[in-house]
Amino acid sequence: xxxVSQHPSRVICKSGTSVKIxxxxxxFQATTMFWYRQFPKQSLMLMATSNEGSKATYEQGVEKDKFxxxxxxxxxxxxxxxxxxxEDSSFYICSARDLAGGPQETQYFGPGTRLLVL
Amino acid sequence: GENVEQHPSTLxxxxxxxxxxxCTYSDSASNYFPWYKQELGKGPQLIIDIRSNVGEKKDQRIxxxxxxxxxxxxxxxxxxxxxxxxxxxxxxxxxxxxxKIIFGSGTRLSIRP
Numbered sequence: 001x002x003x004v005s006q007h008p009s010r011v012i013c014k015s016g017t018s019v020k021i022x023x024x025x026x027x028f029q030a031t032t033m034f035w036y037r038q039f040p041k042q043s044l045m046l047m048a049t050s051n052e053g054s055k056a057t058y059e060q061g062v063e064k065d066k067f068x069x070x071x072x073x074x075x076x077x078x079x080x081x082x083x084x085x086x087e088d089s090s091f092y093i094c095s096a097r098d099l100a101g102g103p104q105e106t107q108y109f110g111p112g113t114r115l116l117v118l
Numbered sequence: 119g120e121n122v123e124q125h126p127s128t129l130x131x132x133x134x135x136x137x138x139x140x141c142t143y144s145d146s147a148s149n150y151f152p153w154y155k156q157e158l159g160k161g162p163q164l165i166i167d168i169r170s171n172v173g174e175k176k177d178q179r180i181x182x183x184x185x186x187x188x189x190x191x192x193x194x195x196x197x198x199x200x201x202x203x204x205x206x207x208x209x210x211x212x213x214x215x216x217x218k219i220i221f222g223s224g225t226r227l228s229i230r231p
Contacts, residue, residue, distance in 0.1 A: 006161075034218070043207060043221045044162065093161050095219075107211075107219055109154070109161040 003027055004096045006110035013084055014118055021079045021113045023094030029074035030096035034107070035067070038091040050077045084117045091115075120145040122210050124222030132230050137195045139225045141208035144189070148210040151184060151191045152219065156205045165206075166193070195227075203229045 003026040013019050023033055031052050036044040048058045048069050056069035068080040077096075081088055091114050097107040121144040131137045143151075149170035154162035168175045168182045168191065175182050181194040195202055208222040 004161075043223045046218055046220075049218065106164060106167065107152070108164070112159070112161040114159070 004030075004094065004108045004110040006092075006094055006113050008113060009111065010114040010116070012116045012118065015085055016083055018080055018082045019084055019115060021081075021092055021094075021115075023077045023079070023096070023110055025075045025096040025098075025108075028096075028098045030077070030098055031074065032097045033071055033077040034095040034097070035069060035077075035079050036093045036095065038093060038112075040091075044093060047079075081115065084115070086117045089115055089117045120148055120210055120212065120220040122208060122220050122222040124208050124225060126225060127223065128226045128228070130228040130230060131198055133198055133200060135198055137198055137202070137227055139193045139206055139208065139227075140190065141192070141210075141222050142188075142190050143210040143220075145210070145212060146186075146189065147212045148217075150211040151182070152209050152211075153180075153182060153193050154207045154209065154221075156207065156224075158204075162207060198229050200229050200231060203227060 005024045007022045033050040035047045037047050038044045046059050047062045048056045050056045050069045050071040052071045052074050058064045066082055071077040091112050093112045094110045095107050124141045152167035153165050155165045156162045166177050166180050166182050168184050179196045184191040206225045209219045211217045211219045
């Protein structure tokens with residue numbers, strides 16, 4: 001089946017620094033990618049939808065200037081957490097969908113990136 | 119917008135017994151219902167999905183049923199095994215290309231040996 005990868009798998013950074021997370025679709029072209037955040041023992045919460053070549057659409061309550069999303073190619077989307085603070089520590093998961101097959105196409109998830117901000 | 123409720127939040131069953139997880143959704147326009155299994159420290163893995171034009175789908179020990187009228191859908195795992203222990207999420211999505219997958223709150227399934 002389709003594979004989505006994320007890099008890095010885990011990252012520790014100091015408060016105030018920026019962290020970039022990459023999401024790649026390995027064997028299909030992802031016209032749309034999604035970024036989720038998951039706190040311990042909670043469900044996945046959608047942060048933003050990233051469409052190739054256009055600006056991301058952010059969910060209510062998600063700061064677009066803090067969580068910068070770039071979807072520059074059909075196989076790569078990046079999430080940059082700017083000026084990270086301890087409350088940004090979470091599990092970040094990307095997901096990719098190939099709309100070439102129509103809107104019912106299955107959505108595949110990456111393995112996640114665990115961010116710890118000290 | 120869509121709201122998905124999932125029950126129970128935790129479930130413990132004896133190995134070999136069946137496990138059932140139930141979900142309800144609010145948006146009658148939703149027509150795609152995937153189920154995901156998430157193991158500790160990993161991303162969600164799609165285990166089965168159902169679209170609104172069918173009422174039931176089965177894949178080996180896993181089955182999903184959908185009642186569109188009641189807006190209910192359920193996951194059934196038979197002959198449970200230790201490796202079934204994980205967190206399971208139901209989800210719902212509408213038809214349009216802009217529709218987003220909305221997750222339920224998750225069920226932590228434990229299989230007792």
